[in-house]
Amino acid sequence: MAVMETRQYPHRRFNPLTGEWVLVSPHRLLRPWQGKVERLPEDQRPRYDPDCYLCPGNTRAGPVRNPAYQSTFVFDNDFPALLPEAATFPGESSALFRSEGEPGRCQVVCFSPRHDLSLPELSVSQIAAVIGAWTEQTRLLLEDPGIAHVQIFENKGELMGCSNPHPHSQIWATCHLPNEVQKELDHQRAYRERHGSSLLLGYLAQEQQRSERIVCANQHFTALVPYWAVWPFETLVLPHRAAGRLTDLNDKEIDALADLLKRLTTRYDNLFQCSFPYSMGFHQAPRTEGAGDFQLHMHFFPPLLRSPVVRKFMVGFEMLGMPQRDLTPEQAADRLRESSEVHYKEDRR
Numbered sequence: 646m647a648v649m650e651t652r653q654y655p656h657r658r659f660n661p662l663t664g665e666w667v668l669v670s671p672h673r674l675l676r677p678w679q680g681k682v683e684r685l686p687e688d689q690r691p692r693y694d695p696d697c698y699l700c701p702g703n704t705r706a707g708p709v710r711n712p713a714y715q716s717t718f719v720f721d722n723d724f725p726a727l728l729p730e731a732a733t734f735p736g737e738s739s740a741l742f743r744s745e746g747e748p749g750r751c752q753v754v755c756f757s758p759r760h761d762l763s764l765p766e767l768s769v770s771q772i773a774a775v776i777g778a779w780t781e782q783t784r785l786l787l788e789d790p791g792i793a794h795v796q797i798f799e800n801k802g803e804l805m806g807c808s809n810p811h812p813h814s815q816i817w818a819t820c821h822l823p824n825e826v827q828k829e830l831d832h833q834r835a836y837r838e839r840h841g842s843s844l845l846l847g848y849l850a851q852e853q854q855r856s857e858r859i860v861c862a863n864q865h866f867t868a869l870v871p872y873w874a875v876w877p878f879e880t881l882v883l884p885h886r887a888a889g890r891l892t893d894l895n896d897k898e899i900d901a902l903a904d905l906l907k908r909l910t911t912r913y914d915n916l917f918q919c920s921f922p923y924s925m926g927f928h929q930a931p932r933t934e935g936a937g938d939f940q941l942h943m944h945f946f947p948p949l950l951r952s953p954v955v956r957k958f959m960v961g962f963e964m965l966g967m968p969q970r971d972l973t974p975e976q977a978a979d980r981l982r983e984s985s986e987v988h989y990k991e992d993r994r
């Protein structure tokens with residue numbers, strides 16, 4: 646093998662939010678690909694689809710009829726993964742056989758009546774309405790003392806297992822903390838005990854100085870590729886001040902978040918000129934003690950690696966050992982920064 650720059654050496658990076666490591670192997674990028682090539686999903690959809698379960702006025706699989714909604718639309722999931730009555734589940738508590746009921750609720754949030762418009766194609770004010778709906782559901786769900794945490798997420802694209810192309814997200818509210826949230830709470834709390842300050846605000850300040858992983862920003866939010874990113878084009882969206890939950894944001898900040906989400910998701914779509922698949926979501930402070938240490942943020946986990954049809958697989962070493970990436974977070978940030986904030990579909994018109 647030719648002499649390599651030391652920067653190209655395999656190394657591991659630490660994720661201070663979860664306490665886990667990721668293996669980075671920059672020299673492997675030139676590896677040829679003769680593996681799976683995905684089918685390109687349909688990019689053109691009708692404004693209204695009479696067979697869509699989520700379009701206004703249609704009957705769901707539920708079977709309930711949707712109202713003729715004009716903006717966002719929230720409903721209780723007809724096939725919920727969580728049920729409020731699960732508190733009475735007869736659990737077990739021995740060392741090797743432990744289980745407990747997980748009472749909770751699941752909801753679906755449609756972004757818009759339009760079947761054909763994903764997040765980057767909505768206007769900033771329409772995205773602000775979506776954030777408003779997420780905020781309101783967070784508030785309402787946490788009024789129930791049996792709910793400890795509200796998980797808001799969007800699975801976008803067939804590649805991420807999304808069952809319906811109508812733009813929508815889900816909310817799963819649980820009585821215990823999901824694993825990832827528990828890890829992030831523990832690490833943020835331990836960081837504050839040790840350093841007397843916020844982990845994510847401190848991280849943001851240092852990233853703003855280094856600037857090499859910043860993708861885009863406005864007055865109130867920054868999107869960056871985290872130093873410890875696992876997915877090829879993973880990003881983290883951070884507020885500029887301390888805020889635990891969506892309900893802590895004021896109207897100006899919600900508008901700023903909408904602006905940033907439009908710009909970031911447009912860059913994603915432009916990267917490979919396709920509707921960019923991802924799982925994204927918020928992590929927000931749980932009800933639990935110590936929640937004051939928790940800083941609101943969003944994660945975007947997109948699976949694509951080198952084109953709309955070649956994805957990153959988390960297999961072998963990743964499943965048995967630890968996550969691994971070839972493209973460095975800095976290269977990913979460069980690519981996203983080079984990507985335009987004018988959507989390719991708009992550019993074609």
Ligand code: H2U
Pocket residue numbers: 698704705706707721722723724725753800806807808809815
């Ligand atoms: P996903 O596409 O991310 O799977 O989300 C769609 C959700 O919508 C899914 O959780 C729900 C499914 O249960 N759904 C309904 O509640 N009613 C329907 O009529 C169709 C889909």
Ligand code: ZN
Pocket residue numbers: 693694697698699700701759760811
């Ligand atoms: Zn639809």
